[in-house]
Amino acid sequence: MAQVQTRVVVDVTLDVPDRPEPVTGRLISIPEQQMPILNDIHISQGRYIEAGRSDEVLVSQAFAEANHLELGDTIAAVINRRWQRLRVVGYALSPEYVYEIRAGDFLPDNEQFGVMWMGRDALATAFNLDGAFNDITLTLAPGANPDEVIFRLDQILEPYGGLGAYDREDQLSHRFLDDEISQLRTQAVIIPTIFLAIAAFLLNILLSRLVITQRDQIAVLKAFGYGNGAIGIHFLKFVLLISLLGAAIGTGAGLWLGQALNQLYMQFFQFPLLEYQVSVGMLLGTIAISTGAAVLGAFGAVKKAVALPPAEAMRPEPPATFRRTIMEQLGFQQFLSPVGRIILRNLERKPIKAMLSIAGIAVAVAVLVAGRYVSDVMDYLMDVQFDRAQREDVTIVFNEPRPAQARYEIAQLPGVLYAEPFRTVAAELQFEHRTYKLAITGLEPTGELRNLFDRHLNPIDLPLDGVLLTSKLAEMLGIQPGQILTVNVLEGAKPVRQIPLIGVVDEMVGLSAYMDIHALNQLMREGGTISGAYLAVDALELDRLYDQLKQTPTVTSVLLRESTIRRFRETITETRGAITSILVVFASVITFGVIYNAARIALSERGRELATLRIIGFSRLQIAVVLLGEQAALTIVAIPLGLLLGYGLAGLMSLAFDTELYRLPLVISRTTYGFALVVTLIAALASGLMIGRHLDRLDLIAVLKSRE
Known part of the structure; x- marks a missing residue:
């Protein structure tokens, strides 16, 4: 490892001015004095925090803009069971959150989720982590094997409750950005190829007709001594003129569309600066490719022009030879009008x-x-x-697993009509030599707010003594229903269990593993512990519920379906x-x-x-x-x-x-x-x-x- 830095990272509930619903904020510690760090922040407006000021924070620029936060505004937060006001002193951007999204969301929701940076001493003290840490970032020395480093890190941190290290390729923001670049690269090949092929075809038929209409001019030129090369170059100049004019128009349109696409990406990806730049080499390359396609498309017509002998070219083009069509030979001509026969004959010709x-x-x-x-x-x-799978109005997540009595406390929250608790357990799933780390989600088997479906949208019931995996995860692990999955739990006593895979569910976002919540509690050798709940809420009581959740210290995250x-x-x-x-x-x-x-x-x-x-x-x-x-x-x-x-x-x-x-x-x-x-x-x-x-x-x- 070349560089190692520790920090404190916690999610908290925020009360943002002029926003009735609770908002989730991710607090990340930074040094009290500004210095170069890994995943260093870029301050786009305002200033760095002052040492000793425990209430000052930097907020992500997208979060500030979405919630209309100004420098000097205060945000209330529940920090380790205490109500505290945080003052915004600057807007910041981070390479770690180029795509600022929380786990479980489909798209970035900057109104409901934001990243905030706070002084290390203030944040650690607030969460009783003075001199400790719960997050590590590091860089590798040249030639280091990432897999080996991750394995050693997991071994070292296992006694301290480590949930597993991961490479930059698996970092959420990096994955989204990398996938988007890969898709753009594919589209940049397929779409131009289609249009260049069509353009080559159109140029071919256009130039073919031009050669036919200029037969006598070609004959005269050849009679005066012009060679085949000169005739061919003449027509190629015509093609080059068309292609260069088209390239000029296309370059202008491409630059305009590129700028528009650049602005579109700025809405989703948070870069300090995203400039649309086109190098001279790229422009020349695209013009060369388009011109090459035009020349290739016109090659057949030009070949026809240079192949005409002068004596033959001086004569009018011989009339087309028509013959009976296949349909006429089969005796279907009686079903065609004279006009229809003309059309069919010409197409067959x-x-x-x-x-x-x-x-x-x-x-x-x-x-x-x-x-x-x-x-x-x-x-x-x-x-x-x-409409079918996620039918809850609100999802609440606790900062740590809560005992069984929390089920009844949730049901008593203002406006809650129905509540379904869930349990999530961090684990490493292993089948043969393949592994994957994620959280197993335990659901109520008779629940109505969270439903599971197969690829044909048929409901799937939770098994009593097994696990369900999303089809993509099962494919990655190479496991089939009926085979045994090894579950290495990464929290609590960290038991290792052998659990059968009962079936697969079809989901379009993320990778998941599901169990009956009671079976998951038994696997963990615990009572009715829960990690959060899905809620169906009376719309008229939402404001009261939001006020209550903002002041509930055990709630670390609130997800709103409507948002x-x-x-x-x-x-x-x-x-x-x-x-x-x-x-x-x-x-x-x-x-x-x-x-x-x-x-x-x-x-x-x-x-x-x-x-x-x-x-x-x-x-x-x-x-x-x-x-x-x-x-x-x-x-x-x-x-x-x-x-x-x-x-x-x-x-x-x-x-x-x-x-x-x-x-x-x-x-x-x-x-x-x-x-x-x-x-x-x-x-x-x-x-x-x-x-x-x-x-x-x-x-x-x-x-x-x-x-x-």
């Missing part, structure tokens, strides 16, 4: 182009489905977690609107680009044919159906494929979100499918209307003139 168009539209549909998947799964999480739900909904609303808007724009651009370009090029290629149809008696509507019917047929085929592809992309996202901190099941609502369908059809209709305007201006005489 260019199958590769048709398939690429279908793929482009399908990708647009898939982007919409996969993009709204996160919104769907959040709605599902809200329903399962808060969690409100914060969750606010976060979803903020992110959902922005993400949905971006996805709609991107998907609409893809759909419009594919359909419009395909139809516009088809109009250019088949202008003579459409004009002929008009002269022999086809109406404007009929020739519009001939032209746009092909795109309509491609869109109709692409939509179900896109829905299936979107389901597959959502499935991949579900696998990517399968972590220890949270799991997102594969849940897609009918509304999402309908949304993707409507957006795609609107984009297709918009492109069709623009092509219709070109058809209205079709010069029949000009297009029927043969080229000399």
Whole structure:
């Protein structure tokens, strides 16, 4: 170990001005005199605490902003059974709480939870820890083995009640930030790849048509001595011009979106400074990649241009060869109108182009489905977690296990309609060579406020003599129901027990182990000891309950279900609107680009044919159906494929979100499918209307003139 520092860390109940409900504060000791320490704080406003002033504290900036705390304001706190007022002298940020969240919460709730830093002497004295500590931070020397250090630390601290050491990778804030970076890295590869592939396809069909319309110019240039290389470079310059203009627009849009994303992350992660920086190398790299994709997409068309012999290029392009379609060969032509046969023949004449168009539209549909998947799964999480599993109004946690009589005292609290006590015991679960440390939660077997479900949302009853694990935890330990789990208890007498795994429960947040509270009490060789309770409360009596809890010294934490739900909904609303808007724009651009370009090029290629149809008696509507019917047929085929592809992309996202901190099941609502369908059809209709305007201006005489 290179550096070791001890400190005192305790959770207390706070009475914040202008906030009726109790708030949880985490007090962390810091030296009386400012000096460099591990997990050092950054004071963003105000000053450091003064030595000898036991009432001065620094508060986290996010907590201060959420509760409108000003420098000099006081906060009342229950510190070791004593009511004490703490004065805010500064706002601070800590690398340890970049993601300021307490265990058990889904999202940071800075109104209900905040970190505060207090002088070491004052905090230790208040909790009878003068000269002692209950928390250690340390750094390792170069080349040290973290696992070996953790093992030795656990051995050394075991006689003193140590609950187990953990590496920085398992630190809560670090885990959230690391998972977010990993997801961004994955998205930064997948999404650009999709759009670059579509852009390459569009450039290919655009340049192919350009080569066809300039056959005679190519022939003249070759006749005057221009080589294949010069012709190819000419067309590549055209591609490079398009790609560079697109890169300029995309760079500006990317910088703007990057700044917006940066501001969004500042709402969740507490950094002293989070600057959005783009290096010149990154800009040049992205431009090079996009330009390379454009050149790759145009390669086939350029190859076609340089391969044209001058004599052949001087002649008009040979007319398309039509033949009976497969449906006609099977005798189904009687079910098709003349217009329908024209559409089907033209699609069969260019199958590769048709398939690429279908793929482009399908990708647009898939982007919409996969993009709204996160919104769907959040709605599902809200329903399962808060309407079915966690039905309590208030959760209270004691600062230490309380005897059985506390059950009756809880029931007498103001406004409490129903109370379910629970017991949590810190333990290390072991199966074969795999271990995991967490708190086993003992629940009432006949409880109504906390329910457990399997993956099909079927209720699971607590076993009388076994344990239930979340499916992710069982997977990490490699254990199956019916096998024996070793439980090394980390508190009290620290017994070691062999307990069978009875089954698994499906939960989307965190890792948990559950037992019947009575079986857990027996395992600990204790009476009806409890660690806290879930409460159903009369809404009209909440203020009285809050006042009582603020002054109850044994209560260290109060969690409010309504506050969690409100914060969750606010976060979803903020992110959902922005993400949905971006996805709609991107998907609409893809759909419009594919359909419009395909139809516009088809109009250019088949202008003579459409004009002929008009002269022999086809109406404007009929020739519009001939032209746009092909795109309509491609869109109709692409939509179900896109829905299936979107389901597959959502499935991949579900696998990517399968972590220890949270799991997102594969849940897609009918509304999402309908949304993707409507957006795609609107984009297709918009492109069709623009092509219709070109058809209205079709010069029949000009297009029927043969080229000399």
